[in-house]
Amino acid sequence: MQISTLAAPATAPAQAPRRPVRWWSAPAFKRHRAAALFLAPACLLVGLYVVYPILYTIYLSFFEWDGLAEKSFVGLANYAELLHSATFFTALKNNFLWLALFLLAPPAGLAVALYLNQQVRGIRLVKSLFFAPFVLSGVVVGLIFSWFYDPTFGLLALILGHGVPVLGDPRYVTYGIIFAALWPQTAYCMILFLTGLTSINSEQVEAARMEGAKGWSMLFHVILPQLRPSTFMAVVVTIIGALRSFDLISVMSGGGPFESSTVLAYYAYDQAIKYYRQGYSAAIAVVLFGLMLVYIVYHLRRMLRTEQ
Amino acid sequence: MYPMPVAKWKPWNRRLYKLSLPLALLIWLLPMIAVLVTSMRSTEELMEGNYWGWPRDLSLWANYHEALTASPMLHYFWNSILITVPSVIGSIALAAMAGFALSTYKFKGNTFLLAMSAKKVEPF
Secondary structure, three states: OOOOOOOOOOOOOOOOOOOOOOHHHOHHHHHHHHHHHHHHHHHHHHHHHHHHHHHHHHHHOOEEOOOOOOOEEOOOHHHHHHHOOHHHHHHHHHHHHHHHHHOOHHHHHHHHHHHHOOOOOOHHHHHHHHHHHHHOOHHHHHHHHHHHHOOOOOHHHHHHOOOOOHHHOOOOHHHHHHHHHHHHHHHHHHHHHHHHHHOOOHHHHHHHHHOOOOHHHHHHHHHHHHOHHHHHHHHHHHHHHHHHOOHHHHHHOOOOOOOOOOOHHHHHHHHHHHOOOHHHHHHHHHHHHHHHHHHHHHHHHHHHHHHO | OOOOOHHHOOHHHHHHHHHHHHHHHHHHHHHHHHHHHHOOOOHHHHHHOOOOOOOOOOOOOHHHHHHHHHOOHHHHHHHHHHHHHHHHHHHHHHHHHHHHHHHHOOOOOHHHHHHHHOOOOOOO
């Protein structure tokens, strides 16, 4: 990371020093050094646990490797195989399905936040209980919803009057899992919007009210613009959550039936852990990373533009 | 305040709102309540498929006792602590330092670093 130019602070001493200042004790260098030292541990860790694995995964994706024996270079063969694998396209399709449906969480969270943003007795307790699902581990959520969908004894079967094997039917399984994942995600978005709502400028709201704004027009033209930071955060976290989805699939369906509910992350795991195909799995991970990169680059550009 | 505070609502609507809160909470937390109740259900009842009904005989303690004594759960719990405590301390310490540097000092790549750290890029 290049740390070269430094904005001179307004408080810098103006008078010239009596004896020549050694370069390492010049204020500018000191500040650089301080910044570098403060950043070094975090950068080191990111390098070790994020950058290095990414680079190694890309390297690995050009090899065939079972994790034990010698790696053998196969060039782009892993990627070529990927393009001929039906499961890969199922996983890709499911990833996009996750992305599309998972984006229901921010509006749902906003709705719940608006519903709970009142001052009545015990509302704080209600708010924290509404947040509770997010604290549950994905494994627990998956297990609960597996019971919920159980075609013989599940609550869904009780409600409908007849069992629907949601998790056993390739047509419904992904929707069933996404629905389960939406539960904690909505809770998370709700908390983001609730904190956003507390910082709303009430004078502006009152002024808008006097002008006759209410209901939807109020929401869209006065409230949502002020909630922008919360919305932005909610959408970012939701998109990344959708692309990273793994635990619920692993618990609820194991990618099945007939690999119909698998996503790229699960497919990569499946190939690496069950079939000892590290190289092929790395190629899947690289594709997933590429997908995320598209989004991240878009996102970074936006962020840099707003900073400038 | 948005939405309009309940204090300014019509009395009936206000009552309705207050009544709806516990109901909404019940529906929202139904899955969690089910887990809580099931933790007090006997194995026989689960075998019969009574997942969602009220347990016939509430065995408040038996399952917990069994989980704590018949499995190495305490050891697992200890493992969780061993992972959680250092990672919380470590990540907060590192993040506080980096955050301080990013907010106090202005240098090239400042925003880039901030943006990079704002997200988790790796698939897993």
